[in-house]
Structures are given as structure tokens and as C-alpha cells.
Amino acid sequence: MKKETFIKDIKERDRVKDVFLVARKDMGISKAGKPYLNLRFMDSSGAIDARAWDNAEAIAKGFETGDIVKARGYALSYRGVIQLNIAAIEKIPDGESSPADFLPSSRLKPEDMIKDLDRVVDSVTDPSVKALLESIFRDPDIRRRFQLAPAAKAMHHAFIGGLIEHVLSICSVVDFVAQHYRKDLEINRDILLAGAILHDIGKIYELSYSSSFDYTDEGKLIGHITMGVELVNKKAAEIPDFPDHIRMAINHLILSHHRLLEYGSPKRPKMAEAILLAFLDDMDAKMAALRVMTEDCEEGANWTPYQRMFERPIYTGLLGEAEDKETQRPEPQEQTKEEKAKPIPDLSALGDLGLFKGEG
């Protein structure tokens, strides 16, 4: 069901007939001793209090906190704050509304981000890696979930579209990093890209995001790392003669991307691509979390409040100055012809690495 009125646009005396997420629902007793329904509605633009004065008990039976409802009423100003006076509420069946209308969402459009992802997949040169990625993102259910999923419940990219935003952000650094270290190491761009794209794909099933962000039962019991490996194995098995060493390398990048055993990685990174991915993932998560921390920072304050993620407050006093110096930044150096022509390393070499043998 299409949402038309957003909370931030509701003005006094507006007639409202639209869909909202019920963030709070409780009963109160009016001064006249009559029960009334005390509600808080939410959508992606904000939150608003709402009251139902008539038939409160009957209306309350039709929905619960966390449901998406269609509400009819009008807006009034109470002590200078706009609230809704509700005449009727009806629960909207699951799946008939768009989560992006009710939950905080990426600043970027999901349809643009998925096109960017398709372009990244297109740039992969190894036919097997490309076939695997294409078969995963051709799946309509995966494609839809991948555009909507947050990257985390709270720590970083905790918004609709957060996962794909996080993935694209890492992918855009991959080329720079792979190129930069190529003079020392034959970084395999295709494997690193596949790992960047797939490392958190299990999150499309680990997190639920229809009316609030939470872990699914499978997410709590299995977790996104194992779920990602399961997905890769399933999709690789559907491709005739899919090379085992490529499946194993991509799985290793997924399994080791949390870098340390105590951070939830069943394996520590044991390939250059896996080591790079684990750092890039951590860096991107921290930068995105910092962005939110500084946005939430009080106007004019030079420090954020204490941050659990960093176990310290963060100094933000110099952040604005970077913009002024933008123009002085050195231009990135052009690749030489020889660098451009450098062949992509042969993936078959990965087959002999003996990954997954041994401990930790």
C-alpha cells in the first residue's frame, strides 16, 4: 500500500488517512473516567503522538505495537505539539507495505544502488566468479532483500539499504587498494570483489526489517557468516563444474571477514585478499558509524558523547576543516600503460593453498 502523507508534513487541521508504524500503544483513562488509546506512530520522516477517544477498547483489539496500520483522523495542536485524533485504525496485512516508508533509510535510492552493484558484478573478469555473482543476484528474492537489508541492527549502517550501501562503499575502495598493492602482491581483484559483495550477504536472512530491526531466529541460531557460506555453496552447486578452489576462496573471505576468532570469525584471514577485506570491512563500518555519531553531536561541540563502539569519545573539532582543504588534495596518479596491461593472476593457483586445513 502506497504511503502518501509523511509525519513531518502533517499540519494542524489536516485530515489524515494513511499508513503508519505503531511504535507505542497503551490505554489511558480520561479525566471523565473513560478509557482512551494512547499511541505513537512512526514513519521514515519522524514520529507523532495519536489518541483515540471513542471506542478505544474495540479499536485497540485490531492491532499491536510493531504493526503497520491504516489510520483515519485529523491533526490538532496540543500544548504547541501536533498530534492526531484518530477515528479508525485497521491493520495492514504483512508484506503489503514498504519497509522503507517506516524505517530509517539510506540517503541513496535502492534502485540506483542495485544498478551500481550490477556494474561492479559486470566488471568481474573471471567467468566462474562472475557466473556465481550473476546467479545470486538474478534471484529475485535475494535481489529484493539485498536492496532493503540493513547492515547491522545498531552498530553501523543500521538503516534500510544499509547493507548494499556498505558493500558498494567497500567495492569502490577495492580497486584502489588492489591496484596500490599490486606492485608488491598479485592481489586477485575478482576474489576480493566477490568477497566484498558477499561477505555480509547472510544478513539478508539474519536480520528482520519489516517493521523494526531485529535478529531472526535463524540469525540468532546460525548467524550471517555461516548463512553466507551456505548460500555460496548452494549457488555454486547449481553451476556445472564450478571450480572448487574458487568456491573455497570466496567462502574463506566470508568466514574470516571478522578478522579475529573473538570477533566471531570461525577462521582468521589466511589470504592477502581475506586480510584486506577484513580491514576494509572494519574501516567502512567504523567510518559509517562515525558519520552517525558526528551527525548526532550537539551543535558546536568538539567531542561526541562516549561511544561504545570505540570505547571512547571522539574528537570532531577538525572535521569541517577538511572541506576547506579539498582543493589542495593531490590528484590521483594515472595508471601507466604497463600497469593497466598487467594480466589478472591465474585463479587456479589458489587451489593449492591448502586453506581450511589446520587450526584457527
Ligand SMILES: [Fe+2]
Ligand atoms: Fe559481518
Ligand SMILES: [Fe+2]
Ligand atoms: Fe561488513
